[in-house]
Amino acid sequence: MGNDLGALAAELVRTDSRSAVSNLAVAERVEAELAGFAVERLDYADAAGVAKRVIVAHRGGPGGLALSAHMDTVPETGWTEDPWSGAIRGGVLHGLGSADMKGPLAAILRAAQAAPRATLILTTDEETTKAGAREVAARSALVRQAAPRGILVAEPTRLAPVRGHRSHINVTATARGVQAHSSTGLGSNANWALIPFLMELRAIHATLREDPAWQDAAYDPPFSDFNLVLDNHGTAINVTVPVATARVKFRYSRRMDPAPLLARLERAAGECGVALDIAREGLPPELPEDHPLVRECAAAAGQAARTVPFGTDASILQDIAPCVILGPGDIGVAHTPHERVALAELDAARDLYLTLLNGTPASP
Template identity: 65%
Template sequence: MIDPTILITELTRDLVALDSRSSVSNLAVAERLESELRGFEVERIDYTDRAGVTKRVIVAHRGGGGGIAFSGHMDTVPDTGWQDDPWSARVNGDGMLYGLGSTDMKGPVAAALIAARGLVATLPVTLLLTTDEETTKQGARAIVERSELARSVRPRGILVVEPTTMRPVRGHRSHIAFSCVSLGVQAHSSMGKGRNANWALIPFLAEMKSVHEKLLTDRSLQDDAYDPPFSDFNLVIDNHGTAVNVTVPVATARIKFRYSARIDPTSVRAAVHDAAARHGVTVTEAEEGCPPELAADHPFVAQCIEVSGQSATTAPFGTDASILQAIAPCVVMGPGDIAVAHKPGEAVRIAQLAAAVPVFQALAARLSG
């Protein structure tokens, strides 16, 4: 029998070596994963993203109905800031495997797949392998909306194997992304003929600053079950490359508002739209999905606590659980550290990936009952 550590190392290296940033196709990664799924019923769901790029998600199942589903995503963030090869998948003498997506989350996906494959063949287990998690969650939506296999299997619980150092996360925030656009008239700025879009955007942003400050201070809009307790309201401003001697034709403010299940987003949403209407700013929204959160005493949470030996917590970041909760209750728990994700030098300790396998299998055995 081949050592699971060797299998995980080889599979993780192969996955990391394949460029699957959200802006490009993930077909090569999907095909590599499918090659490891002998004996599973495999359902492929293809779609084209908003940029016209072909994507694929995979649902795989073995055994009877129910049981556990392991979920992970195939895409990665951009390679911003990397000075060496992001896809080298090198393994250093310290037992760390380096590369873009190694922790978030190709290593955890490899560990979950090896764990599922190593289960007794009669034990029910499902894999929900998504893409576009880092952007639109479109892969998870495709599974919820189109997967006949997931619908027929009806797993009892979904473990999203994002890197949490194997601590169970029973709930996390979700977001509303506001895109706020002010229009002007482009001209040479010295001629007095143009209209700078920023002059309408600036008073709107002043009101958004007040919304941000209220979230920091108003206890009724905070949730002490989360760290930090206040909701994120992050602003990015874009003049789309306009030169300083040109009146700005388009000014865009993008705001990501993250909130937990206890927080009603209605007042924040209304504040954004009302301010935009007052200042001639157009607003569009993209919503991630409802924040997933299980009670601290939920049976699935209790089982995750039991097999991991760690207490459950909550997280400020989002995952595919915000979408996949429509299929079954979700807990987020996987090997690796989210603190090293989304930045140069991302790496995962191979020993942590291997140690996750028996924990995943123990949880699968509990849910099969």
């Protein structure tokens, strides 16, 4: 069963599907694995006009489990060898997306092929906007027909079931100046307008790290991610900066109310004269430890359920059915230039997914 799982995963790694490019090639390759399934294609264009495709597939009666994975990857930042080599060395698959998510994607495909009843939710743009998952939640007739009782979201968890994770809010602050040759004194540098707002961001970052009221002991680390990226959009050193942008990814858990922090940001932006855009994904998904799906996954995996600080499509897919995040690979190597996953772990993931697809639900 599935002796070619590693070969399929390597082939998927070799197909470029970074979030900024179209995923149609990888979607078509995935669909070639879905003989015997009813298949629904949900096509859309992202904000840059790039063609994207989400796939929902189902066979068997309604009410079973769904397996979900995303087809996109992060950019190839930092790679010094071919990110799309799909090289297998010593039983380990290397390459961009090998752990997040081409390897897990191959594992759920092989598991679904071996099960008499299975639903597949295969998204894209998970690494950016969660737009693919939103398309499924808003438009999929097939997922409503399949009526899954739960969704297993494949992400690198070392095959430990994850019952909850943080969700993010993306904050973009933009300051504007006047471009000119910097020697003339005729320009206005947008960075000087942005700096006072950055000082408030620094203060918020310290609050999240130091104030227990803004922390959640159920997560490791207990403090929220508040990651800052600055951008002068390629301005040269001898040009006054016309546009300066600060972007923050803020992650929070279910027990936290982000409203006071967002109000603080809006107040600071108004005082500093910068434009502010706030984009929220779905609420943080979190199931109780005694939820039937959590107990079922913990029993099958032989590991206690836990929480994680990173986010997944579960923040959106939870609107369809309860979600547990479960998959092969180590999140510690995801999004790095040495991403990899052991083929033995992909095999174990396939077998675990198949056990859950064929298993008896835990009683409420």
